[in-house]
Amino acid sequence: MSLKKTLLLFTCLHVLISQAQEKNSLLWKISGNNLKKDSYLYGTMHVSEKIAFHLDDVFFESLLKADFVALETDPTYWLDNIYKDNELNNQLNQSLSSFNLDFYNTPFKLEQYKQEELMFFLSRESMLLNRVLYRTNPMTQNFQEDTFLDMFIYQSGKRFGKPIYSLEDYDRSSYLVKKATAAAPKEKADIWLQKLLKKQNYYDLMNNAYRDRNIYFLDSLNKGSNTEFFMKNMLYKRNEEMANNIEKIATNGSLFSAIGAAHLAGEKGVIQLLRNKGYKVTPLLSKESSKGKGLKQKIENTIVETKFTEQTSLDGFFSAKLPNKLYELNIVNNTVYLCPDLVNGSYVIVTRISTFSKLYNDNIDKENIDRLLTETIPGKIISKTPIEKQGIKGLDIVNKTKSGDFQQYQIFFTPLEILIFKMAGKKDYVKNYGSQFFNSLKFNQTSSSFTKVHPIYGGFHVEVPNYHSFTNISNTGHRLLQAIDDNQNYYFVKEVTLNDIDYIEEDEFELKRIQERFYINNEFEFSPKDFIFSKKEKSYQSSSKLKASIGKYLHLKTYTNGAHYYLLGYLSEKNEPNERFFKSFKITDFTYSKENFEIKKDTSLFFNVNTTTKPLFKNYQNQYGNEKKKDYEPFERTAVYNSRANETVFVTLQKDHDLSSYKNIDSLWNDISYKPNFSFESITNNFRSFKVYKKEKGKNNKGYYYNYLLKDSLSSKAIKVNHLVTNNVLYKLETLTDTLHNESEFIKQFYSSFTPKDTVIGKPLFKDKVDIFITALKNKDSIVLNASDYIKFDKSNIHKLVNLLKKYDFADNQLKIKKDLIKQLAKFKDKKVQSFLEKTYENSFDNPNNQFAIVSSITNEKNEESYKKLLSLFKTDIPLTSSKYKITNLFSKLSDSLELAKNLYPDILSFSTISEYKDPIYNLLAKLVEKETIDPLFYEDFKNQILTDAKIELKRQINKKIENASSNYNYNNNSNYYSEDDPLNNFVKILFPFRKEKNIKNFFNRLNYTENYYVKSTYVTLKLKEDNKLEKKFFNNLLAKLNSRGVLYKKLENIKRTDIFPKKYKTKEEIYKSYLFKNNQKENLQDTIVFIDKKEFIKSKIPYEVYFYKSKPHINSNSYDKNWKLSYISFKKKEEIGIKHYYKMENKAIDETKPIEKTIEIATEKIKLKDRKRVNLEETNYYGY
Template identity: 30%
Template sequence: MKKYLLLGFLLACVFVYGQNTQSKPRKYPSLLWEITGKGLTKPSYLFGTMHVSSKLAFHLSDSFYLGIRKADVVALETNPETWQKELRKYDHLEDAYRDMYSDGRYELLPQDYLHMRTLQVNRYESLIERALSSRPVIINNLLYRSHSDEASDFEEDTYLDLHIFQTGKRWGKRVCSVENFDESMRLTTEAYVDGMKDDKRKTQYEYNPDYSYDKLETAYRTGNLDLLDTINQINQQSAAFTEKFLYKRNEIQAASIDSILKTKATLFVGVGAAHLPGQRGVIELLRNMGYQLRPVKMGERNSHFKEEVDKVKVAVQVKKQVADDGFFQVDMPGELFANNSQLAIRQFQYADMANGSYYMISRIPTNAFLWSASIADVTRQVDSLLYENIPGKILTKKDIVRNGYPGFDIVNKTRRGDLQRNAIFITPFEVLIFKVSGTGEYVKSALEVNRFFNSIELKDYSTSWRPFMPAYGGFEATMPHDPYIDNINDSWYFSAADKKSGNSFQIQRTDIHNYDFAEEDGFDLNLMEESFSSSEFIDETVSRKFSTQYGYPALDVQYRHKDGSVSLVKYLIKGPHYYTIIAHGKKIDEQMKQFLSSFSIKPFLYKECKVQTDTSLHFKVSVPFSIAEEKTPTPSFDVRQLYRTAYRSADEALVDNGQFKEKVIQNDSTGERVYVAFYNAPFYYYEADSVKLKSADLTAMQEGWIVRSEKKYELPNAMKVREYVFTDTNSSRALWCKQFLKQGLWYMVAAETDTAAQQSLFLTQFFQTFRPSDTIQTIDPFVKKSSQFFDDYFSADSIRHKKALMNVSAMTFDANDLDQLKKAMGMLGWKEKNYLNTKKEFIGQLGLLTGKAVSDYLKQLYMAAGDTLELQHAILESLLTQQTVYSYSTFTNIILNEPPVLKIETSDYDDYNPSYYIKNTRRNKITVSGYPDKVDGAFLKNLSDSLQLTAGIFKDLLPLININDYEKPMTQLMQLLIDSNYLKAEEYDIYFVKFMMEAKQVWKKQSIGEKSKSIEAAQLQEDGDNGDKAADFNNKGNDQLNLYATLLIPFWDKYASVPAFMQQLLSSNDLQLKYNTMLLLLRHHRQVPDTLVHYFASRDDYRYELYNDLHKVDMYSLFPKTFESVEQLAKAKLMASNKYQRVDTLQLLDKIYVEHFGEKGYIYMYEYKNQKDDANWKIATVGLVPAAGNYVEIVPVIGSKYTDEDFDFTGYSAIKIDDDKPLVSQLQKLVQQMLNAKRKSAAEFYETDTDYMQSLFRRH
């Protein structure tokens, strides 16, 4: 979507939606138009382009080229010379598009996690392969617009717009644009947003196939703008889209053309062909300005001029470009632009738009020293990769050396016949690829290309041990030279090597900001170690020792590599900054030890602080760097805001959910961040409980934290301030939060830091000087808003009235507002837009009020609703929501006299409970949460919310069972009431015969089904199958029979047919039905054969379920002692987790003792096979099994911060046992990873390790 919008107006061709008014046939018979009149002494030309490289767009005659040759100025919609710089402004457009699908709240709150890959060092060969073969997508978009290698035979070397630009440049013409880039982007973006909002827009299936892409191509090929215009009109999806995307831009283009022509310069201007025809097209707009336009007949394509143009090269001015770290410099014709499309590779490119060439520099970090690979080793490896990864055919390859670094100079020819040249250099830390590509022989003949390659200079890494500290501080260490510095995926690397000793050194800083928790230092240090040691070159861990260095938690580890070399690694945590300090050599020596001991934490260094204002979130703060969100000049419009309102109609825009904004202010060099959130309460917001409002702000944030310090004070402007420092047990990290609250205005400032040192200048100044603006208008949340609401609702001002209408659900009313609510609902009529939804929202509000008067009014509304089922259901829901004896009585009176139809087809948007929605909206106001999930609107389900009240009216409601629509929900409610001892047999005795007859019919169907499945099972066995599949299908249970059994069992002693019926159910071949019946009998204290209990206890797939169910009904004494061992129950628990698909073989391997979250127990380890002939055994686990007692699960203490899930390690994994490794170590490693994965910090740690955590609990 980002690419689609970024290049939307660049790529917008004749597929755009056209005009509303059909034009007369052949009114616009050509793509090329001559402009004269209005005092022009020479003609100018207007041309309709197609923004593609397809040959169909290149049917160009002499008149086309002569028009350009005669012109003083060549213009396009936008100037290609500015595209690379302009496009940088829109790097955040993809984020804005994502915001459109979120509520925009807390999306930016830092939630980083350690992953297995965070410190894992991967081999470098695949990165080099990608770099050798890559051509960034942006280069294709800027220069070629080619679709694929297969389509290359049907495409030109570039697209038509750029060909016009290049022709103009090569013939020495001035080049300009007829649109402003920012303005075009704004109009394009707004057009898409308006199109989304357009209620009258067409849907995809409304397109007419008779006006297809093929017809569009025909129209363009023949220059028939009339046909093109007709196709666009028919395919127009949204008039609102077309207004801005086409018509507004037409006006801008025409005005710009007029301005250029007024300078008396002759002009050749090319714009998208769709912009030309129609009453509001550029042709007619220019005619209305007084110009005369006539079509110029274009004959057959004449290649003479194009070939002439292609031979001309534009002279360029070269300038020295220096890498951001100063390592290389090179002379080239333009600025290098960073391209972040290749992960772990830093690429920079420049497109020479006039000559159709591009320059690209790739930097591929190798970490070769950790693989004990020398420069010569890497050079040989690169050489082996050239043949398969250099595009096309290699023409020449030379060995070269530059500033002491070896490499290759390679010239190759692509399939299209274009020459490319690469200069590749290998350093101790990276591979650099300098590349130039152009059309035809350009690379060979262009002087600037030779200069580019000849000017490459690389910095030498000469050994001279000295202290090093980054320019921005943070740490200091003694290193053999100024390090190679790399910044990839938010991690900083500082690498150096001692040529004499052969030792190599690296410091890595990874920033992990997470404001949800503070993990124990020791645990995160272990995760860091596990991540790094998962690198392929590590053979074993020799030693590890926890320590504290300068007050910071650390872990020192010694590794042996597979090649026999060694590494000393120190892991250290300072707040959100995770340091990995590595010394590598053939053997441990003093130099390696001294390097590690020389590392020390230093304060971050910042420039002088300056007061800055953020106009988006409305605050001032003094900080040492710019707080602008973008690194480059920003667009002239708010892209995010446009997208967030994309799907909201004009009326929906009046819905006031309050204003929420957020941003993260960070320094990329130091990695420090501050999160700022701003919320201004809705206009109608009211909170009667002031204490609740003032205390609710940070309550959620405090959960799971230890409050280290707390301050409360008030600013001179009456704004209340609360400042906290949160931490947690055994953690040196802290969360620093500051909250500002004044009436309905709320700010939060938060940053992750540490407890071991003084805070940096940036953080200190930010928290001390942060001040919200005094100019923001807000509301007093403690003043009731109903009077204001009704004033607006009854206002003659349509905007005020609509605003009130759209915010009914956001209001807080009380019993004093009943008369006004009646009046408001009385004047609500069908003419109002969204009448039904609005009335349901009013009805929902009534459900939140109490009192007989409200219930009586709801009854009046019901009688007046007629057959409008949506209103009837909403009214009955509101009566039940009131939950009073009187409201339930009123409900009963209504439903017995005028029961509404239940089965009605409604959309998901209408089927909701207004009272529930409103109540949850209110509850979540200050916490700024999203909307609740869809609520089922079947009002009878609301009767289960208060069984005590329902029991008081249920006997009166029983006749509803005789209505088909009501029978199922009523009997299900009866089942619930019986199970809860709220309904006795005598209360529904008159329905016994009905229930028994229906139950017998269902049983007959069950019996027939079982016989059929038995036959199927027998057939499967005869065919060689073990019959498990059929057996599984036969053990699904029967919910209908369970329901009837519950309804009938209270009559056990009164009717002999009941015990007989239950005996029939116990004879079922469906094990689940048999089990459910047995359990029902036990719960009602009816005799069950001991053999039946013994049977289910003996079955691995039912034993655990029976064990739990008997405990729940306090009948554990019935469980057979023979099957109550922990081992038997553990196996049964595992089987129960996958009851409906059996494994062929399951056997216990071991049980491993663990201590987890303060509990002691075992994890039982099993091996299993799904099928007997499976090649590998897989691992299954059960736990956490308590170390003492006959229990197989740990139940957290009520009020504990832990849940059942924290102790659940039961499931079948897809992890295979490796026969080449010791089994014990595999199991122990697995258990440790399982325990780790339950910790907050490791929530995402194993996601990339062969999908470990997903596979562990995958059901088969």
């Protein structure tokens, strides 16, 4: 054994023996290495449960004699960091999603106040405040301390004047934690742990280890259950930073540092890292005696005098003296302000609930609220006193919780809101300090003189009465401005944001739709005549008289600017809009101060950018998941940058497969054009198409670029797209802008300063990779396994491809690659290639995938020679597969060109004896016969074989009829579902030219035994067309049944013989009913079907009509659901009966809680707007889902 290996083994054994000899402890003393004073390291649990508070006397002694206290991060700045990230407001508002299928409804709703809202805010503590201050759970409060251990340690330090330090950078720590959680648990725990988990669950093992202070078992538990990726990001990287900062601080005095217990042990734990730096780290243990309890009580009873300073809400409505900074949180149309006093464990919370009482003429019932207080105020109400501040009436409430803590509330009722001011703290804190807050409380905006108001970051300004409230004036998300004047006229502006970079809707439609849905959702009446569109200012205006009980007029106006939509409202007794209010509204530039811009480094997407915000965190599962992708595989990452003004930039990094290659940059741009949402001339998605403007291509010091705008001619919106190819990857920047307004500094700076790092991620994109691919294939390198979709071949590679396919012995796991290479080779029109493929086909008896690849490429050629070649290959060796789709897809391609396909017959019929080919061959022949593309003489020699197959199919269907007769009708029973491509229907078409022959005539006579109405109607129409003879028995049978009438009518229309259709059934009402209910109608158990109504609408100047029916199953059927169902069908409106429907809906549940007329109205609107992506007319049922 080498000396190096011997030393390594000795070191490992020394570490293991040392760990085994050390006592279990959570508290460790740090000494030596020239430290002037001893320092301390404690392993915490970040919880308030009593398990975390088994604290020895030495814990309190060490904590109190230390000069400094350090935690992972300083709680003082937790809320600052949370708000700086802006993620919390994004989550609460959910306004920036590019997918919002309910856009015209929920975001613009001003919902009527419900007393449950007040009850909720009075009775519930803020989850965020609880997370910061206490981390308690009401369900287990008897088993918890007043706060969690980290906060207790922080408060101890602050209460005794000790400086507090952070051991980690908050942003870096947050990023590492989020990154780690993308791949936390192993797929399977280590074997030793699996054995333990059979006896105890994971949390019991962890808790017991903490009780025993066995940090080394905690380390083993983590390693045994979590991935190395998790350990590296959650623990190891953070441990290094914490150990380094402990060393820096401890050199200046005695430090008491508290970090999660999981960070302590192990070779990469903080204890070992400090030892590696030369410090002596030893466990500290002592008894848990009355001395320690006394010290704990001393800490808890100490109160720090806090200076209360005056602060004002951002909209200026109220101000008060507060013990800390006021943090604003916006929840839909309400606002919550948090103000924690971390040192003393107390807080102030202010809640503003928008009531919209003017809109609904619903004055707040103060007496009813008074009754609710006994249900919602915690503990016992000590006092309840009516109060008034500056003319605003309210209630003052003092209560005492079951734990003995005093709280105080002041609740005020304004014409716009209910305001709840609450102060809470431990024991008598509120009694001693509450007056400083409540006595200083005042309202600042109670006059009705007009004032100009705007969000902090701009976007619009408007003049409203000074008596106003502004929900979310500065954060990301929707905004709501409300105001009221002396005459009790009500004003509002609702700003809603939708950053959708996949779809652009017509401006005029959206501006009108927002108002329509506002009226409908609030049950206000309106007339379409009341809407006026202004092209000059791109706005819509309307008015409506509200319910008689309200007796007022509501005037609305809507604007849009890129991702921003503005709904303005004015409510008055006069039927005149407030011109000052509406005319004062102006869309303005967004404003960002230069100081807020800084260079942000995006380490996930490898770029720097000058911006005001950092991206929302996203877990890249494809990179960091349990199954980590290989370095050569492609991946895509996206970062979303949201500004406080609700502007968004989407950044995408696309790394191609290492074997991807392009001839030049133009070929790469052309390749992009075929991907979803991108095209040089037009981009089409499921709903609308984009046009491309202002295209710019070139190369600069950053790389190759291609920039353009995507627009819709009926909208001023545009999607700004920049592509950049650099360092072998493709970047894409996208944002929604507006061509009528200036581009903001946020967008300008982001696009202009965007600079990819020098990090080389992928392989060169403009290099031929064919030789690399072939070498890797022969070396059995895994890089080739899924590379055939990426590798590009041209004609110069034909020889290499042929040589490879001819000489290389593909492994079993490479057979798919071989098939893909054959498909690639088949694209080249070359005689040598064709000859090689034919030989390959012949030699692929044991590999039908190769054969299908070859015949599929042949069918793509679409010429007479290729079809002959296909037939020749089939005769050599017909490929078989268990996949019906492959064969069906092959014949589907053949049917694209019937003139060429007819050359396959009659020879291809010899393969119809093969079960996999039978239906596709006959189906194609039936199409040829129906279109009169083939002469029946071509396949006359096969008519006996076809007749035999036809009889067998007829018997199958007769047997199905017998089986169906023995069971009751069921909605889910599709056994009698027929279609035009039904095999028996194909046989009728194919054999009809020989109908006069005895055996075939007998076959047709026996069709009466089947219930297949497609078969019978085909036979009737063929007889009528060819022999001018009506098969009355079949005809009358088809007419007698609802499910067959519509099919018969369509077929008669195709031969222009609807003149024989009886007038009794020849109505739209009857035919459309048959179209809807052609399936699952058993003769003896037919549904009850009732025609309800017909509706009409106009779309794109084309009139449409909709027919509505309701149905329910027969009482004797075994259908589970026997309730009425709604079915409807829509056609373009014409005099004649429609054949091809525009829209169809079958068996939709009927909401019995509202009039059927309303359901029909909604259904009609849904059809009319079915191509509008953002329209959603679905409603929850009475169960609430």
